[in-house]
Amino acid sequence: MASLRDIQTRITSTKKTSQITKAMQMVSASKLNRAETNAKSFVPYMNKIQEVVASIALGSKDVTHPMLVSRPVKKTGYLVITSDRGLAGAYNSSILRSVYKKIQERHTSKDEYVVIALGRVGRDFFRARGIEAIESVTGLPDQPSFADVKEIVRKTVDLFSEGVYDELYMYYSHFVNAIQQDVTVKKVLPLTEIESTGGRLSSYEFEPSAEEILEVLLPQYAESLIYGALLDGKASEHAARMTAMQNATDNAKELIRNLTLQYNRARQAAITQEITEIVGGAAALE
Amino acid sequence: MKTLNVNIVTPDGPVIDTNVELVSAKAQSGELGIMAGHVPMVAPLQIGAVRLVTGGKQSELVAISGGFLEVRPDQVTILAQAAERAENIDVSRATEAQRRAEQRLQNKQDNIDFKRAELALRRATNRLNVHQGKL
Numbered sequence: 001m002a003s004l005r006d007i008q009t010r011i012t013s014t015k016k017t018s019q020i021t022k023a024m025q026m027v028s029a030s031k032l033n034r035a036e037t038n039a040k041s042f043v044p045y046m047n048k049i050q051e052v053v054a055s056i057a058l059g060s061k062d063v064t065h066p067m068l069v070s071r072p073v074k075k076t077g078y079l080v081i082t083s084d085r086g087l088a089g090a091y092n093s094s095i096l097r098s099v100y101k102k103i104q105e106r107h108t109s110k111d112e113y114v115v116i117a118l119g120r121v122g123r124d125f126f127r128a129r130g131i132e133a134i135e136s137v138t139g140l141p142d143q144p145s146f147a148d149v150k151e152i153v154r155k156t157v158d159l160f161s162e163g164v165y166d167e168l169y170m171y172y173s174h175f176v177n178a179i180q181q182d183v184t185v186k187k188v189l190p191l192t193e194i195e196s197t198g199g200r201l202s203s204y205e206f207e208p209s210a211e212e213i214l215e216v217l218l219p220q221y222a223e224s225l226i227y228g229a230l231l232d233g234k235a236s237e238h239a240a241r242m243t244a245m246q247n248a249t250d251n252a253k254e255l256i257r258n259l260t261l262q263y264n265r266a267r268q269a270a271i272t273q274e275i276t277e278i279v280g281g282a283a284a285l286e
Numbered sequence: 287m288k289t290l291n292v293n294i295v296t297p298d299g300p301v302i303d304t305n306v307e308l309v310s311a312k313a314q315s316g317e318l319g320i321m322a323g324h325v326p327m328v329a330p331l332q333i334g335a336v337r338l339v340t341g342g343k344q345s346e347l348v349a350i351s352g353g354f355l356e357v358r359p360d361q362v363t364i365l366a367q368a369a370e371r372a373e374n375i376d377v378s379r380a381t382e383a384q385r386r387a388e389q390r391l392q393n394k395q396d397n398i399d400f401k402r403a404e405l406a407l408r409r410a411t412n413r414l415n416v417h418q419g420k421l
Contacts, residue, residue: 041299048295049365052328052356146297146367204356207329208315216314216330216354220367227297 004270007263011256018252024087025245031142032178032238038143039175039231046228053221055203056210057191065214066161067222070190076113077165078103079156079188079226081172081233082122084138089244091173091181091237092121098183099171100129114165116156118149118230134164142234146227153223160189161219172229173236179243181236188225191218288322292338294348294364301369302348308339309362311355320357327357333408335416336364347372349416351409368409375417384410 057068080099082092107113110131117123117133118140126133137152160168167189174184206213289305309320312334331353339345353366387407391400 038298042297044300045295045297045365048293048356048363052354052365056328150367203326205325205327207313207318207327212314213328213330213354216352217328220353220365223367224297 004263004266007259007266011259011263014252014255014259018249018256021245021248021252025242025249028238028242028245032235032242034143035231035235035238036175039228039235042224042228042231046224049217049221049224053191053217056206056214056217065211065218067189067191067218068214070192071166073166075111075165076106077116077156077159077168077189078113079116079168079170080118080122080126081170081230082117082119082125083233083237084120084140086121087244088237088241089247091240091244092119092125094183095171095173096122096125098185100125102169102185116152118152118233135159140230142238144230144234149227149230150223153226154219156226157189157219157222160222170226170229172233173240175232175235175239178239181240184229184232186225186229188222191222287341289341290320290322290324290359291361292364293361294336294350294366294369296366296369298368302338302371304338304340306338306340308337310337310339311350311364312336313355318355320362323359324357324362326359328354329357330354331364331366333405333412335412347416347419349375349413351412370413370416372416372419375413377414377417380410380413380417384414 078099080095082095086092103113115126115131115133117126117136120138123133123136123138135152135155137149140148156168159165167187170186170188172184172186173181175181287307289307290309292302292304292306292309293300294302307321309318311318311320312332313329314332315329318329331350333351336348336350337345338348349370349372350364350366351368353364353369356363356365383406387403387410390403391407
């Protein structure tokens with residue numbers, strides 16, 4: 001049995017750990033709050049752009065644009081959105097597991113796909129498996145503004161236009177609520193899955209022409225799809241970290257309870273032993 | 287006079303939602319003036335200022351960094367990647383960006399950098415102009 005002092009040390013250190021996890025949980029809770037607000041303020045922009053894209057792309061059949069056309073797939077792009085830091089439960093591992101499984105199922109050689117990594121964990125995961133991400137961004141702030149990700153997002157869309165890959169899938173974690181986040185796969189490019197947002201398809205006049213508008217509109221639409229997923233992913237990350245830290249705090253409490261019990265038992269045993277020794281000693285004197 | 291609703295939205299949230307009499311914007315094909323009852327239309331915008339004229343000849347300028355404009359008879363929506371009202375413009379940042387872009391244009395390197403610097407310069411200049419109330 002461990003000595004009294006050993007148990008005491010373990011109790012103290014567990015208590016300190018639980019203080020840290022508790023603090024991290026509260027930090028994540030407040031970050032989650034702000035991430036949710038950010039995601040909400042993005043919704044009107046997304047809805048509007050979707051509405052306009054749908055009414056142009058679906059409304060006039062004779063308009064085409066390279067980004068709307070599926071071409072034979074020689075190379076697939078995977079955009080993987082993860083966090084920079086760990087301690088977020090299964091957040092990163094479930095995304096990465098899902099991408100990696102898909103890649104292994106679908107491709108036999110490394111020439112058939114490329115990876116773009118948003119977040120350090122994802123980049124390092126692929127690096128450890130000998131796949132170097134062609135583009136990666138790390139150190140994004142917890143509340144990314146559109147300006148922070150403009151560069152990478154634009155590059156991702158450009159790489160498609162330049163023909164580096166012929167389709168682009170995006171893997172991220174969709175925020176359902178504070179305790180549920182789902183790994184989501186979305187085909188970003190080509191834009192064949194434009195959802196119509198209802199029957200409000202008004203017929204527009206185009207100034208100067210539908211093609212030229214699509215030229216501006218579609219990259220902007222694809223960029224906002226990615227930005228939206230990033231905001232969604234950030235909210236999920238904070239939620240996942242909050243839950244993980246909550247569990248850690250609970251486990252620490254349980255551990256402290258058990259250790260305290262053990263400590264008291266050991267203390268009791270030591271006292272009993274001392275009394276027995278004294279009584280034994282006194283009896284020997286008589 | 288009849289008014290129309292103007293909505294300027296960016297990925298970072300809505301910037302303006304208000305009622306005005308006239309919206310004046312620089313489209314890629316030229317200057318556009320839109321009043322209530324306009325034909326439904328979509329047009330891409332240049333980097334430039336959007337002027338919102340409310341009753342009594344009062345007007346407000348908003349700096350727009352590209353994007354496009356959607357018009358319906360009673361509503362105008364501007365979807366921009368960045369938009370700021372004159373009073374929200376960070377002057378020191380814009381001045382700094384302008385200086386940096388000019389410097390890059392001076393020492394000409396390859397083509398892509400040149401184009402990007404030019405766009406950055408136009409955005410910065412636009413912000414500064416809007417801040418000073420110039421069109």
